[in-house]
Amino acid sequence: MMHSLRVLTISTLSLAMAALVGCGDDEPPNEENKSCSVQAQTGCGTGLVCEEVEGGEPTCFSPVAFKGKVVNALDDKPVQGARIVARDANDAAVSPVAISAADGTYTLHVPAKRNAEGKPLPAKLTLRADASSYQTFPVAPRIALPIDVDTATGSPPVVQNASTDIALVPLQNASGLGSIAGHVVADEGVTLVPAGALVVAGGSTGIVDFDGNFVVFNVPVSMSVDVKAYAAGLQISPKTVAVEAGKETGNVELHITSAATADVSGKLSIVNGNGFSTTSVVLALEDTFVEDVARGEVPKGLRAGGVTGDFLFKGVPDGKYVVLAAFENDGLVRDPDTSIGGTQIVHIEVAGQNIALAESFKVTGSLVTESPGKDGLEEVAGTPTFVWADDSSEDRYEVRVFDAFGVKVWEDLAVPSVSGSKTVSVAYGGEALIPGMIYQFRATSIKDDTPIAQTEDLRGVFIAR
Incomplete structure (x- = not known):
């Protein structure tokens, strides 16, 4: 994936800077630029994007950009060819993908709703980065710092600080690994959007960007690798491909066949919470679960927050999951006392059916x-x-x-x-x-x-x- 040293891919430029109709730069809405489309990114002049405006019609503006550098965490050397995407609070991709250049730098255009004066409104986004021979960022216990869109300065507006720089940890052994690239499309009659879906292949993952594209790096070599994609509400058919060392298996097309409709429900009880009474529950993909640290990657939409007792996941796609409680830093942890009920880690398999967990989780206060x-x-x-x-x-x-x-x-x-x-x-x-x-x-x-x-x-x- 080193074929382009430009900061943004061609697809990014075509989406973010469609050259159709000239519009104002950081100006309030007017009759001349009301026709631009946020979803299709049409109707704006070169170098402009169509953004939502609070209390008004969409308007063309200079795009807000996150600028940063991707480096090797062990020696601070630049990482070329990393894919960076912005995500919202639900882990949904909200931007095209930026590709880091030879010096590790990148520029990523991100959506920014504006006020009547054209200034970005407060919003928080996080970054995900993937690269060949490096561990994905973020993977627990590392977390991505939230970036405040409204702190952008200059013309065009830019956010560049410590939170936009990314240090990737190199894999201990990158030999015998390849990559898989492709696209997620909706079958005829299906109008669901794949952005933010998590793609899994051989235990490695990638994220579907705003254009429906994905790349999964660091996939173990095999003649038969299942490529699967997951997001709440989406049923995406898998595909089996071959992976060769040091090569990319390209043009893999996954199809959204229908909406996922299964529900997973359960209950937790907080015992000796030390004053904390709200936690979270996630459905982590079993293919990514690490037993020793009880963690795994969570697809978009399969996180229930603000849980005090009952919890419910709607639109769970078919697949195998691990149900984890108290995943965030909230003063609580899953009760580690395995001698009592409700403390065992639960594995489930969803195949279109609703699942009601028979036993509640026990959650307790953490050691500080x-x-x-x-x-x-x-x-x-x-x-x-x-x-x-x-x-x-x-x-x-x-x-x-x-x-x-x-x-x-x-x-x-x-x-x-x-x-x-x-x-x-x-x-x-x-x-x-x-x-x-x-x-x-x-x-x-x-x-x-x-x-x-x-x-x-x-x-x-x-x-x-």
Whole structure:
């Protein structure tokens, strides 16, 4: 996928800068430019895009752009050919794809609803980036920082700051991998839109962009790889293809055959929540699930937030999923006490039928992470010390450290309980950390050889320097 060093693909330019009718630049709506179409991106002059206007008709403006750089997390060298797309709060792609240039830089045009004066209204978007021989960003425990569209400055308006720069972690072994490129289209009579759907092939993933295109990098070589796509409300037929090392299998066409209509419902109970009473539930794809860290990638729309008891997913496509509770940083975690009911991780298979989970989840208050990574990714030099709040009812603790790929790199399963201290501190005792690599520590309190509490899913994340 190195065929283009331009920051935007040809399809991006044709979508974002259709040269049909000249319109005003960052001006309030007027009779001359009311005919532009936001969905089709027609009716604007060269270099302009059609945007929604609060309380008015769509109008042509200079597009808001995110500018940044994609680099190798281990050596800060630029990454060429990365695909960057903007997503909304529901993980739906809302932009075309930008391709990073030889120096790692990119420019991505993003949608921005305007006020009557033509200024972008407040909105938050996040970025996803994929590249050959690199881990996708973001993948838990890494999270993408929200970017405020309304902070764009200049003419044309640009957002460029730390949140628009992306550091990708190189795969430990990229040999024997290929890629798959294609397009998602709707069958005749189907009007559903595929943007934001998650494509899975050989355990690797890609996202369908605003134009319906996708690329899945780092697919293991095989003569028979199933290519599947998932998004709430969409039933997309899979296709089987061959993948060769170092080559791209192109022109793979997936079809939206109908709407997905299955419901998945269940209930959770929050026990000893330490004052926290709202959490989330997700349906992660089983093909992407990592057992050791209990995480997997979640397709667009298969996340239920604000859950206090009952939860419901509508329009779940056919496929195999893992039902995970308390996935975000909300002060709660899934109860780790496997000696009681409602704490086992549930795997389900949807095949057009509604599923009502028979047993409720138990969710409990988390151990508070103090450092590193209390509030976000934290840089750590030398040998880190892991600190978390004491659980007064424990006999001992277990602490584990994972790298960005979910591989356990060190553990101490006999951390003694503390007395007279509000926190527990443990020095890392494993092999030297790799500079630039992302890590996470997780601590678990143990009572009578049974886990009773643990730190949160997405805290304790740090980068070695």
